[in-house]
Amino acid sequence: MSAYHQPIMVQTCLDMLQLKAGGIYVDATLGGGGHALAMYQTEPKIRLYAFDQDADAIAEAGQRLKDYNPVLIQANFRDLRTSLAYNKVKGIDGILFDLGVSSHQIDETERGFSFDRDAALDMRMDRGQELNAAQVVNESSTAELRRIFREYGEENAAGRIARAIETARADKAIATTKDLASIIESVVGVGSKESLMTKVRIFQALRIFVNDELGALPIALTDAINLLNPGGRIVVMSYHSLEDRIVKNTFKLEATDCICPPAIINCICEHSSKLKIITRRPLMADSEEISDNVRSRSAKLRVAEKKKGEQC
Ligand SMILES: C[S@@+](CC[C@H](N)C(=O)[O-])C[C@H]1O[C@@H](n2cnc3c(N)ncnc32)[C@H](O)[C@@H]1O
Structure with a gap:
């Protein structure tokens, strides 16, 4: 195998x-x-x-x-x-x-698909492609992020997470998977099944968007x-x-x-x-x-x- x-x-x-x-x-x-x-x-x-x-x-x-x-x-x-x-x-x-x-793709830390491995937020299946997940998170409007999380992650907390990203990136660019995971946890808490599933949905949504x-x-x-x-x-x-x-x-x-x-x-x-x-x-x-x-x-x-x- x-x-x-x-x-x-x-x-x-x-x-x-x-x-x-x-x-x-x-x-x-x-x-x-x-x-x-x-x-x-x-x-x-x-x-x-x-x-x-x-x-x-x-x-x-x-x-x-x-x-x-x-x-x-x-x-x-x-x-x-x-x-x-x-x-x-x-x-x-x-x-x-x-x-x-x-x-x-998930297991290779540097590909940046996984929230429990710290790496640059990348998520491109085709590494020749320009758009990556860091660009989406740092450059999309709050409304667009909310739409991505809603549409591609079917995430109920989409609006709150988009706003938390807006606040965090005003201070410093969101560069890594851990940065993004921490922002999600600041909204939905740490350690619960719901927190885990929210991270799964948000990362899935970004991956779907980045790779269209x-x-x-x-x-x-x-x-x-x-x-x-x-x-x-x-x-x-x-x-x-x-x-x-x-x-x-x-x-x-x-x-x-x-x-x-x-x-x-x-x-x-x-x-x-x-x-x-x-x-x-x-x-x-x-x-x-x-x-x-x-x-x-x-x-x-x-x-x-x-x-x-x-x-x-
Ligand atoms: C689930 S894996 C396929 C596993 C494969 N059936 C095997 O037996 O190993 C999906 C693969 O499809 C590729 N992929 C996903 N979307 C694609 C697309 N739009 N065009 C080309 N390849 C794509 C990914 O890069 C990944 O390698």
């Missing part, structure tokens, strides 16, 4: 992808390459295009998969369509998204669905309700024919369904996996299949 990241619901992903020899597949979130390796071990005769925006992941997984021949693409999956076109890929037989951050996670996802899902060959499957694992909602709604939209408002009697939208939804309810990890890997507890896996006769 890789110390970089322990892959989640591997067998379910493989069962759902239905890999076939000669097929073209995409791992949109390569991470440590655990899922990709399992894909090759199940069906070595696949062509795999593997994306990650984090150079560490590309290096780690490249090493791990060196006996196979994946095409490694260091890019944001929001650029899936253009990156695949650049590689002359016109259609794919399956795609896996395992969203969010890897254990490596909810902006990239719908673009990538739509492009992936368009690229799928008939019978090809899209498998998505998400770890919080905001992501899962986007996946559920995108699948639902693409599995629907007419999307005209109810008042329109004769359809003018000309929308036709491209997908068959395979999982009406999300699949979850079993209790054995959850006791072995606590991160699997929040995983929700949804699958859809491109209808026959539909292609990009």
Whole structure:
């Protein structure tokens, strides 16, 4: 098992992808390459295009998969369509998204994702990107911070924490994870479960904002669905309700024919369904996996299949 990241619901992903020899597949979130390796071990005769925006992941997984021949693409999956076109890929037989951050990103102190490791407030998955968490915390208006904490962290104390940040940064810039954790504790106290959960939500909100996670996802899902060959499957694992909602709604939209408002009697939208939804309810990890890997507890896996006769 890789110390970089322990892959989640591997067998379910493989069962759902239905890999076939000669097929073209995409791992949109390569991470440590655990899922990709399992894909090759199940069906070595696949062509795999593997994306990650984090150079560490590309290096780690490249090493791990060196006996196979994946095409490694260091890019944001929001650029899936253009990156695949650049590689002359016109259609794919399956795609896996395992969203969010890897254990490596959380555990590497210097990446600044974790409130219980002191480091510069960074949180960029792609370290070539300009915007980092310190800039967001120090330069956003109080109203914007409140919105970020509310929208991406679903945090009740969003306004109070935003105001505490405004007060603290007037004195000195908020530079580290510990600086931010202390400001949160000054609002919600230290040591309680609520204090811990508030830090989890605020750090999650910042991470989502810095990496524009909810902006990239719908673009990538739509492009992936368009690229799928008939019978090809899209498998998505998400770890919080905001992501899962986007996946559920995108699948639902693409599995629907007419999307005209109810008042329109004769359809003018000309929308036709491209997908068959395979999982009406999300699949979850079993209790054995959850006791072995606590991160699997929040995983929700949804699958859809491109209808026959539909292609990009
Ligand atoms: C949960 S980990 C994937 C773990 C992987 N399945 C494995 O078996 O090791 C998520 C990975 O997706 C990457 N990632 C997240 N959002 C991305 C995006 N928009 N574009 C490209 N990579 C992304 C992260 O950098 C991280 O390495």
